[in-house]
Amino acid sequence: MSPNQLTARALETLLGEWRTNGTAYRALADRIRLLTLDGRIPTDSRLPAERDLGTRLGLSRTTVTAAYGQLRSAGYLHSVQGSGSVTRLPGAPEPTDTPSQHPVLDLGQAVLPAWPGLAEVAALAAADLPRHLGGSGFDPVGLPELRQAIAERYRARGLPTEPDQIMVTVGAQHAIALLARVLVNRGDRVLIETPTYPHAYEALRAAGGRLMPVSVTAALPGADPGWDEAALLQTLERSNPVLGYLMPDFQNPTGQTMPVAQRERVLAAAARQGTLLISDETIGELDIDRVGDFGPFAASADAARPDLAVTVGSVGKSVWGGLRVGWIRADPGLIRKLAAARLANDLGTPVLEQLIVTRLIEQLPDILESRRLLLRAGRDRLTEGLAQRFPEWQVPAVDGGITLWVNLGRPVSSQLALAARAQGLLLPAGPRFGIDGAFERFLRIPFCYGPDDMPRALDALALAWESLLRHPLPDTGYLADVV
Template identity: 55%
Template sequence: MTDVRIGTRGLIALLGDWRGSTSGPSYLALFDRIRLLVLDGRIATDTRLPAERDLAQALGVSRTMVSAAYRELRGAGYTESVRGSGSVTRLPGRAPIAGQEPSGEYIDFSKATSAAFPGLHAATLRVMGEFAGELEGTGIDPFGSLALRQAVADRYAARGLPTSVDQVMITIGAQHAIFLLARTLLARGDRAVVELPSYPHAYESLRAAGARLVPVTVTAPGSEGRHESGGPAPGWDAAGLQQAFARTSPALAYLMPDFHNPTGESMPAGLRAEVIHHAARQGTIVVIDETTAELDIDRPERYLPFAAYADPATASSVALIGSVGKTVWAGLRVGWVRADPAVIRKLAANRFSGDLGTPVLEQLIVAELLRDFDPVLRLRTEQLRSGREQVLGTLASTFPEWSAPRIDGGLATWVNLGAPVSSQLALAARSHGLLVTAGPRFGIDGAFERFLRIPIQHAPGDFERGIRALESAWRGVAGRPLMAQGDLFADVV
C-alpha cells in the first residue's frame, strides 16, 4: 500500500482550469490534465489520487464523469488500481498521447543542457595515470579529493572570491548539493525562501526535508506581453525579499542570482548585498545556485560570486553551489559546496547516511579541466550566442504572438505565450514527438500557465524538427476557445 497521497484540495489547485484543456468531453479534459501533472512530475508516481466520489463533489461534476477520467488514466497506464489504495499513479515507459505513439524518438526540449565539451575525452586520458595511483586508497572521502577542492578554491579566487580548501566540499552534482544542504540545515516545519518561478527539483528537495516554502517572485522582461506597458519591472521583488526574511525568519533561502532558471534574469549587486544583510539578521543560510553563473554571453555587468558581497560579519550566512553539469557535460556528475568551514563539517558528518563520497575518476577529470577553464567558457559563449540568435529569430518569425526575452546568458528563454495554455501546448506537443515542460512545472500550485521554457542549445537538426512539432501543436491549441479573463487564476503570481 502506498503511503503517498494527494488530497482533493491539493489536486484541484494543480488542475487549474482543466475544462479548457480540450474541446471534447469533460472526462477527457480531466484525464488530459491529470496525465500532464504525472508526466511533468507535479504528481509523483506511486501517489494515491482522491476517491472518485470526493473529487466529483469538490469539482461539482458527476461521479460518472470522474470515473470515466480515472478509467482512461488506467487504460493509458498512468494509474493502477491497488487494493486498499484506490487509484495510484504510474508512469508508462513511453506514454501514448491521444491514443497514438509518436513515430521515432522524442525530441527533447525539456532539458536545458549542452553537448559534452569536446576536450572531455582528452582530459580523461590525461588523468588515467593519476587515477592508477588512487587505486591503492579506499576512494571514500566525504569532503572530496584535496586536488579538486584546491582547484575549486582556486577558481573562486580567480573570480574574485578568496577561498580556502576547508571551505569546499565535493558532491555528486549540484542536485546532490541542494539535497544535502536541505537535509542538514532544515528541520521539519522550517521555512525556506524560494524564487517563483524556480528550478523544480530544488522545490522538491526542500519539501522532502520538511520545509514550508515562502515564494518571492522573479519577473522576466515581457512578462505582461510584448504590447503592454506598466507591468512589473523585470527581476526580483526586492521588497518581497525583505519582507520574506523579516516576517518568516527562514532557516534557509534558495536563490539563483545569475542567469536565473527559468527567467534568465541576473540580480543587481546592490540587492545581493541587501539579501545577505537581511539573511544574517534572521540567522538564515542563503544557498546560492551558481550552476549557470559562468554561462555569460554578453551581460553588460560583471558580477562577483555572491559571497563576495558579504562582509566578514555576514560571510558565514552564504553557501554557494556549483557544478560542471551546465558547462562541461551533464553526465559528469560532479559538483561542490563553498561555505563556512563549520557548515562543511556538518555536511560531511551528515553525508554517510546517503552516500560514501564522489567518484574518484570524475573528480580527477574535473580538477584537470578547472586548472584551465577558459577554453570551456569561450566555447560555451560562442555556442550560446549562436543558439540564442537562432532560437529568438525562429520564435519571432514562427510565433509572432509570443514574447521571448533576449537573455544575456544561461541556457533557456522564458517565453510568454500570450494565453494561459502552456499545459495544453505541452500535451499537444507530445503527440507530435516533442517533449517540452509546461510553465507550471517551475511554479507552485499551478502558476505560470502563460509561460514555456525553451532551451537555446540543441543537437544539430533537433531544433528545426522541434519547432515544426511545436508549430503543429500550437495550431491545434490556438484554435480552441481560450479561458475568459476571469478564469486566469492559475496564472496569478
C-alpha cells in the same frame, strides 16, 4: 507493463499545501491534475486506494472518491482491471508497442552537448588514478587536489576561499538535497524564487520546508524584470526563514541576473535575521554578452556573517551533464556537519570523475569561452525563429544562461506541452517551475541545442500550436484560472 504504484505517503508529499477555501474534493482533484500535467506524477501511475489516501489526508473516503471521479471524467484517470485508478493525460494515445511516427526530441533537459575535449581529458585523468588505488576510495569531502582547484577558481573570481570550505558532491542536485536535509526541519520556513528550478523546491519540500515564494520576472515588454525586492526583503524580515534558495546569475528559467547592489541588500537583510542563503551558481558563468562585472554571490556577503552565504556549483551545465561532479562552498563548520550527515546516504564522489574535473578546472576559462559562442548562436537562432513563427508570443531578452521564459499570451502551457508530445517534442509546461500551479501562460524553451535540433523543435512547436488553436483540449475549469 504494470503501472507504477504511488503510495498514500508519497502522494501526500507531492501534494504539498493543496487545501484551499473551496470544496475539498475539487481542490484535491485540481492538485493531482496539475501534478500529472507537469510530470511529477508520471502517466500510468496507479494512485492509492480511496480509503488509504483518505486516511492519510484526514478525509472521508467519499471525498477522495469524488476527487477521483472528477479526474476520471476529465480524462486524467482511467480504470484498469486489477490495477485501480491509473493516471493518464487527456487526449493522449493509449500505450502501444508501435514506434511513434515522430522521432522524439527532448528539450526538457536544458543541457549543452558534451564539451568536445572531454574524452581527451578523461584519458589523461585515468593516468592519475593509480596513485589513488591504495586507499578505500571513500571520502565524503572530496579529493584534496580538486578542492584546492575549486578554491583557487573562486579566488580568481574575487572570492577568497580555502580548500576546507569545499565539499565535492555528486552533482549540484545532490548538493542541494544534502543541504536541505541538514539545514531544514519539518515546518521550517524556506524562501524560494518563483518560478524556479523544480528539483530544488522538491528537495526543500521533501525535507519538510514551508516554502515562501518571491517572484522573479523575465525581461518582457511592459514588465519590471528581476526580483521583487520589496517582497524578498519583507519575507526575510517578517517570516524569518531558516534558509533561502536563489539563482542570482541567469536565473532558471527567467534568465535574470541580480544586480550587485541588490545582492548586497539581500545578503545584509539575511544576515540581520540569521537566514542562510544558498546561491545556486550552476549556470552562473554561462555569460553571453552581459554588461558589468559579476563575481560569486557570496562575495557580496556581510563581512560580519560570511558563514550565511553558501554556494552550489557543478560542471554539469558548463562541461557535460553526464559528468556528475558538483560542490558546496560554505563555512568549514558547515562542511564538517554536511560530511557527517552525508555518510548516512553515500560515501563520496567517484574518484575518477573527480580527477577529470581537477584537470578541467584548469581549462575552464577556455571552455567557457567556447560555450559562450555556442550559446550566443543558439539564443539568436531561437529568438529569431520564435519571432517569425509566433509573433503573438512575448520573448524575453537574455544575456546569458541557457533558456528563454516565453509568455504565450494565454493560459495554455500544459495543453501546448501535451500537443507538442504528439509531434515528438518534449517540453515541460510552465507550472513545472511554479510552486502551486502558476505560470500556465509561460513555456521554458532552452537555446543550448545545436542548429540541427532547433528547426525540428520549432516545426513541432508550430504544429502543436496550430492544432491547439484548432482543437483546444477540453476546459476542465482549472487551467484557465491559473496564470
